[in-house]
Amino acid sequence: MQSTEQQTGHRRTWVRIATALVACSVILTALVPLAPDVQAASYRLVPEGNRNKAQPEIPFASARRTAASSSSYDAKFQRVLAVLRSDRQLIADIKRVAARYKIDPIHMIGAIVGEHTYNYDTLDSAQSYYVKALSYAGVPLRFQYNGEPVSQFVQRPQFERCRKNGHDEDSNALWTCYENTWNATFRGKTVDGTRFPRLNFNEAFFQPLFAGQSFGLGQLSPLTILKMTDSVARQSRFKRLNADDAREVYQATMDPNISLHYMAAIIQDSIEAYRVTARVDISGNPGITATLYNLGDPWGRAARFRASGNAWPQENYYGWLVNDRLEDLKGLL
Numbered sequence: 001m002q003s004t005e006q007q008t009g010h011r012r013t014w015v016r017i018a019t020a021l022v023a024c025s026v027i028l029t030a031l032v033p034l035a036p037d038v039q040a041a042s043y044r045l046v047p048e049g050n051r052n053k054a055q056p057e058i059p060f061a062s063a064r065r066t067a068a069s070s071s072s073y074d075a076k077f078q079r080v081l082a083v084l085r086s087d088r089q090l091i092a093d094i095k096r097v098a099a100r101y102k103i104d105p106i107h108m109i110g111a112i113v114g115e116h117t118y119n120y121d122t123l124d125s126a127q128s129y130y131v132k133a134l135s136y137a138g139v140p141l142r143f144q145y146n147g148e149p150v151s152q153f154v155q156r157p158q159f160e161r162c163r164k165n166g167h168d169e170d171s172n173a174l175w176t177c178y179e180n181t182w183n184a185t186f187r188g189k190t191v192d193g194t195r196f197p198r199l200n201f202n203e204a205f206f207q208p209l210f211a212g213q214s215f216g217l218g219q220l221s222p223l224t225i226l227k228m229t230d231s232v233a234r235q236s237r238f239k240r241l242n243a244d245d246a247r248e249v250y251q252a253t254m255d256p257n258i259s260l261h262y263m264a265a266i267i268q269d270s271i272e273a274y275r276v277t278a279r280v281d282i283s284g285n286p287g288i289t290a291t292l293y294n295l296g297d298p299w300g301r302a303a304r305f306r307a308s309g310n311a312w313p314q315e316n317y318y319g320w321l322v323n324d325r326l327e328d329l330k331g332l333l
Helices: 004-031 036-040 060-068 073-086 088-100 105-119 126-135 157-163 171-186 201-205 222-235 246-254 256-278 286-295 298-308 317-324 326-330
Strands: none
Touching (some): 073 105, 088 105, 157 171, 286 298
């Protein structure tokens, strides 16, 4: 029979063992990633539908374009739906690309419909965009301002910070930094004796053919392509592009085989921006993703939303239409 001293010693030993096991359990729990449903619980899911009862005001430029074509928004919306409904291969491609980027294809449908209802006169068939992409093959293109290539312009010391803090490791961070630096330092200002125009970065450097226009099925600008090229290269078979590849950048805006990937990457980035920065999940609200597709700068907008104290992000006129006619859009899928 054990003495009382021996029994006490055994109890102390078991206590030390139990304490060690609990500590190991805590460490292992910290090392194991949370399951998706647990991670999702840390985000607030944005409710479906519109926050605004009535459609927000439509910009004058969009109204002027529609009036000039002797059309109406509803007529344009119906024409876009008709084109998409008749092109089953395009719908299949949209679904395939959306699955690759892990987004719902309704977000891509919403972006296409919004762009061609408000910001472009008509939606051509996918085949016509292939033809247009080919038409750029023999055209000499350069992204420049007053003869200076943008790739050279951004080597100026004012852009030095864009090549630090990891910005140069991601094309989206890098080109967003270049854009912000242009707007803050050069746009409409005199720098080193040179007066620069009151044009945004895209207008100043990336419109060698048609001023102020975006291109293709997704109405993409060359600057947007350069921002998203790393994301697309990571998730597809397409190579990384740079500003000296002007012809290939234009092809990416025009060729649906490529542009669909860039559309998906833009939407994926918007969803990620609001999850990371604002701690809300907008993936269930196509009107919000359409709004961000229209406006751009999702990371900046997510930060401003979080600082605003508002309960939920709100759709603009473009996203409002997507949510309002969501059942029609879902019918395409």
